[in-house]
Amino acid sequence: MARAEARALRHRIANASSFFFDRSAEVAIGHLAGGTSLDGKLAQLAGRSVLLAASGQLGAAPALVELDGVARRVVILPPDVDPAHLAELAATAETDAVVVDVATPPHAAFDLPLRVEVTPVITAMPETPAAVCRTEWVLLTSGTTGVPKMVAHDLSTLTAPIGAGRRLDGPVVWGTFYDIRRYGGLQIFLRAVVGGASLVLSHSGEPVAEHLQRLGRHQVTHLSGTPSHWRRALMSPAIKQISPRYVRLSGEIADQAILDNLKAAFPEAAVGHAYASTEAGVAFEVNDGLAGFPAEFVEHERDGVEMKVVDGALRIRSPRIASGYVGAGQPALTDRDGFVDTGDMLERDGERYLFAGRRGGIINIGGLKVHPEEVEAVINRHPQVRMSLVRPKKNPVTGSIVIADVVLRSDIPGADELSRVKTDILKLCHGALPRHKVPAAISIVPALDVAATGKLSRRHG
Amino acid sequence: MTIKLTIMDQMAQVAREHGRTLAPLRDDLVLLDSGLDSLGFAVLVARLEDRLGIDPFTASEDAAFPQTLGDLVKVYENGAR
Numbered sequence: 001m002a003r004a005e006a007r008a009l010r011h012r013i014a015n016a017s018s019f020f021f022d023r024s025a026e027v028a029i030g031h032l033a034g035g036t037s038l039d040g041k042l043a044q045l046a047g048r049s050v051l052l053a054a055s056g057q058l059g060a061a062p063a064l065v066e067l068d069g070v071a072r073r074v075v076i077l078p079p080d081v082d083p084a085h086l087a088e089l090a091a092t093a094e095t096d097a098v099v100v101d102v103a104t105p106p107h108a109a110f111d112l113p114l115r116v117e118v119t120p121v122i123t124a125m126p127e128t129p130a131a132v133c134r135t136e137w138v139l140l141t142s143g144t145t146g147v148p149k150m151v152a153h154d155l156s157t158l159t160a161p162i163g164a165g166r167r168l169d170g171p172v173v174w175g176t177f178y179d180i181r182r183y184g185g186l187q188i189f190l191r192a193v194v195g196g197a198s199l200v201l202s203h204s205g206e207p208v209a210e211h212l213q214r215l216g217r218h219q220v221t222h223l224s225g226t227p228s229h230w231r232r233a234l235m236s237p238a239i240k241q242i243s244p245r246y247v248r249l250s251g252e253i254a255d256q257a258i259l260d261n262l263k264a265a266f267p268e269a270a271v272g273h274a275y276a277s278t279e280a281g282v283a284f285e286v287n288d289g290l291a292g293f294p295a296e297f298v299e300h301e302r303d304g305v306e307m308k309v310v311d312g313a314l315r316i317r318s319p320r321i322a323s324g325y326v327g328a329g330q331p332a333l334t335d336r337d338g339f340v341d342t343g344d345m346l347e348r349d350g351e352r353y354l355f356a357g358r359r360g361g362i363i364n365i366g367g368l369k370v371h372p373e374e375v376e377a378v379i380n381r382h383p384q385v386r387m388s389l390v391r392p393k394k395n396p397v398t399g400s401i402v403i404a405d406v407v408l409r410s411d412i413p414g415a416d417e418l419s420r421v422k423t424d425i426l427k428l429c430h431g432a433l434p435r436h437k438v439p440a441a442i443s444i445v446p447a448l449d450v451a452a453t454g455k456l457s458r459r460h461g
Numbered sequence: 462m463t464i465k466l467t468i469m470d471q472m473a474q475v476a477r478e479h480g481r482t483l484a485p486l487r488d489d490l491v492l493l494d495s496g497l498d499s500l501g502f503a504v505l506v507a508r509l510e511d512r513l514g515i516d517p518f519t520a521s522e523d524a525a526f527p528q529t530l531g532d533l534v535k536v537y538e539n540g541a542r
Contacts, residue, residue, distance in 0.1 A: 209493065228499060231526060232493070234525075235492055235493055237491060237528050257519075264525070365503070366500065366503070395503045395507065396516070397503040398499055398500060401506075401507050403507065435479055435500055438478075440508065441507045441508060441511050
């Protein structure tokens with residue numbers, strides 16, 4: 001590994017006059033090279049396993065710059081982590097310190113031997129932290145139910161994709177619709193710090209129009225989000241406030257419609273989509289304006305990334321993949337040959353591979369995952385239902401949406417009774433499931449396909 | 462029922478199911494200010510396909526993203542032709 005790779009993030013700050021911008025405050029990134037946001041306690045965090053529990057991104061951002069090379073491990077809590085899981089996460093990661101900000105809500109899991117408050121005010125460093133160590137950056141998976149898995153990266157796996165992508169001339173201001181405490185947002189955070197750019201942070205709950213106005217005010221040049229983020233932005237008249245030179249999509253399947261719509265909205269911009277996951281890291285970027293990716297990506301190693309298709313699913317091996325899951329008894333992150341099985345299904349169309357959803361039928365609704373079986377179990381509780389099949393349907397707003405085919409115990413009734421049964425099933429679902437798991441539409445069908453295995457046939461176009 | 466009335470009826474229906482308050486529906490209402498969120502609109506598109514038999518967004522990849530209620534009605538009226 002190159003010597004430069006071993007340097008801590010604070011020594012890789014590329015521009016002394018760049019900023020992290022929040023709604024109401026800002027942090028000068030350059031001041032972090034010799035200053036601290038951690039109340040003079042950075043040296044006390046040396047060698048510790050730190051729970052990063054800042055409530056806002058403007059607290060998390062400087063803390064991440066400072067903790068790299070100092071803490072043994074940093075567990076980056078995303079904003080939507082279920083408080084019920086905090087104790088187990090903290091115990092598994094053997095945390096012995098917590099970094100909070102002024103708005104972090106109290107929680108028993110934060111009662112650790114050392115508590116440090118991060119502020120957006122940078123002060124001179126009282127003492128230089130001890131010897132530099134290789135810090136483990138721990139990200140949480142956005143799983144379906146249960147305790148999220150903790151995925152361990154370090155600065156070299158996280159920054160390995162940077163620089164391989166497209167470079168544009170001129171000053172750069174990054175923006176992202178993501179939170180920087182998720183893999184997609186963290187990539188943008190690191191691109192800003194090591195690439196010498198300012199970064200306009202998103203703010204949870206901020207109306208789309210206000211966020212776009214803020215991005216426009218800072219003259220954002222590079223903007224990243226999921227296809228769902230972008231579809232929502234395109235629905236806002238405030239989209240006219242921004243004119244980025246680079247538009248980036250990741251995190252979900254980018255279909256041709258969203259790529260074409262973005263090209264039409266920003267004719268001067270380069271529009272690219274990236275494939276990444278928390279475990280596998282960024283695998284590739286596609287900049288030709290077309291959905292899917294060229295088949296040659298699989299046939300030839302590119303920038304150290306090797307890909308193969310096994311039983312229809314994408315597997316990835318590269319210097320960008322995580323080192324493993326944190327905690328005993330976790331499954332291996334890679335197969336025997338070091339490849340991550342992404343579970344993303346591919347279909348070949350001539351010289352192109354297109355994404356065909358998740359293995360096992362898991363449905364992605366604008367970034368939220370749904371197991372069809374979980375929804376079927378609720379529908380099947382209805383006394384008039386014999387069986388049901390929950391499947392994804394393509395949707396222009398969220399990429400996919402949940403729909404259900406239902407077989408009744410009796411013959412298909414008349415129109416009035418049919419409508420009553422459907423409403424009844426929907427009510428049952430609304431009472432038992434979060435909104436994104438409730439079917440958008442229910443079809444009453446005479447029968448469902450059952451495969452030779454005796455299981456419901458889940459192959460759908 | 463006209464396409465416009467069907468759309469307004471279904472918006473009210475989805476808002477009820479999702480426990481949301483709908484803003485007064487006028488042609489120049491910005492959809493993001495209507496009270497429905499992304500998931501609400503996703504459900505609306507699926508329901509309208511059920512009622513009107515078309516999904517103009519998936520049928521044509523050129524369909525631009527509507528910003529106002531008037532835009533949305535136009536997309537469906539054009540799609541129904």
